[in-house]
Amino acid sequence: MQPAVVQTVMVLVVLGAGAVLAGKSGAPPLDPREVEAGRVVYRQHCASCHGIRGEGEPNWEELNARGELPSPPHDAEGHTWKHSDAMLYRMVSEGWRDPFNKTDRLTMPPFRDVLSPEQIRDVITYLKTLWTPEQRQFQWEETLVRGAFPPQARAGSHHQPSDAR
Amino acid sequence: MTIAKLSRRYAAAAVTIGLLLFLQLGQGTAAQAEQAGGALAYSPQTDALYRSDGEVLYRSSDAGKQWTKVTLPSSAGNVLVSAIAVSPVGQGALYVAGRGVGVLKSIDAGNTWVAIVDGLPSDDVIALAAHSTAPDTVYAVLAGQGIYRSEDGGKSWRNVDKGPKAQIRQLVHSNLEGSMQSGWLFAATDQGVYRAMDCFCGFRKAGKLPGPVSAVAHDPKQPKELYASAGNQVFATANGGEEWEAAGSPGGEVRALAHTGSGVLHALLADGRVVRSTDKGRRWE
DSSP, X not given: OOHHHHHHHHHHHHHHHHXXXXXXXXXXXXXXXXXXXXXXXXXXXXHHHHOTTSOOOTTTTSOOTTSOOOOOOOSTTSSGGXXXXXXXXXXXXXXXXXXXXXXXXXXXXXXXXXXXXXXXXHHHHHHGGXXXXXXXXXXXXXXXXXXXXXXXXXXXXXXXXXXXX | OOHHHHHHHHHXXXXXXXXXXXXXXXXHHHXXXXXXXXXEEEETTTTEEEEESSSOEEEXXXXXXXXXXXXXXXXXXXXXXXXXXXXXXXXXOEEEEEETTEEEEESSTTSSOEEOXXXXXXXXXXXXXXXXXXXXXXXXXXXXXXXXXXXXXXXXXXXXXXXXXXXXXXXXXXXXSOOSSSOEXXXXXXXXXXXXXXXXXXXEXXXXXXXXXXXXXXXXXXXXXXXXXXXXXXXXXXXXXXXOEEEEOOSSOEEEEEEOSSSOEEEEETTSOEEEESSTTSSOO
């Protein structure tokens, strides 16, 4: 067998294995380098509020004594997986407050001056390791419909949806 | 024990089980009919009202003075209408849902219908909501299955949420600002009104209302203004459901509410009457 043919077969085997690992989702496999980099970012900047394992704060679904919704989980028990890459990027970059909070401050602070676009992408990629295959499927399809990471966050990434808006 | 005795015992057991199943099914049907209660929707495209008493769909083109029956497809059998929704944008698609039929869609004011059930795990649809600004987006609440969303006019559905902890009776999509995505969903439930952004990151209680809430409606021109009914009373909020105040009583138990977006709030009462208010639910005629 020619080396080129062997190489092609190996690539196909790796891609097939990736598809199997991704379950029925069709979502592309996560880049291990992005996952690891994102894990570091998460522990340094996110875990203090969202929990070391992404479990969120206790009673995160109810307003606390200040009238604010506590930090939600990012694992399979939360709802982070319901948002597209574009939306998650915007939330991390620009911050967020629930419009029915009793305070005006951004309970989720903006990280655009703290993290680079690649770091924001990496930490979101890391969060995807906390979800079930079905949740990854849902989030991947949301990304295809509602938007991928912005161009400045895609540098050096090989795992972006090419057909996402 | 002889084979004949065994057969008789098995036959008696089968009859008993069958009778119990029959009684159980009978109770379920009665409960469904009671829950179905009635539905009401307004079409801004045609200035028409649609209402159902749970069994028959009616249309009015003169603000509820006269009603004509709208024929549903015979293939749908004995329809138990649980919800009506009209898309306020685009062609103004009319959706009707019912236990046993799933979701029916008409784009010609009810002259012709298509069943849009591909992707729904059952046809026990208990509530429907049309998106306030996206013409092809519609939501269906399935008994025990959560909330399904279609973004292609009903060609396909996907499960998007398990819904609030309470039992949904009516669902409405609102163009209220502040959502992460494109709007909000308000649900009338047996435990008050629940509210969620339409990205479905959590249903939360919207203010405090006494007892079960039968219906909820919003003013599309003033989306912070919503109306809800509990028993004979209509309540109003001017801040997206944070605080509610008693508005007025339409003169009977309210089964459904619909706002025209032009200052008129309609209420369907348990006796089948449709009444209207032009002063935010205070006085009714």
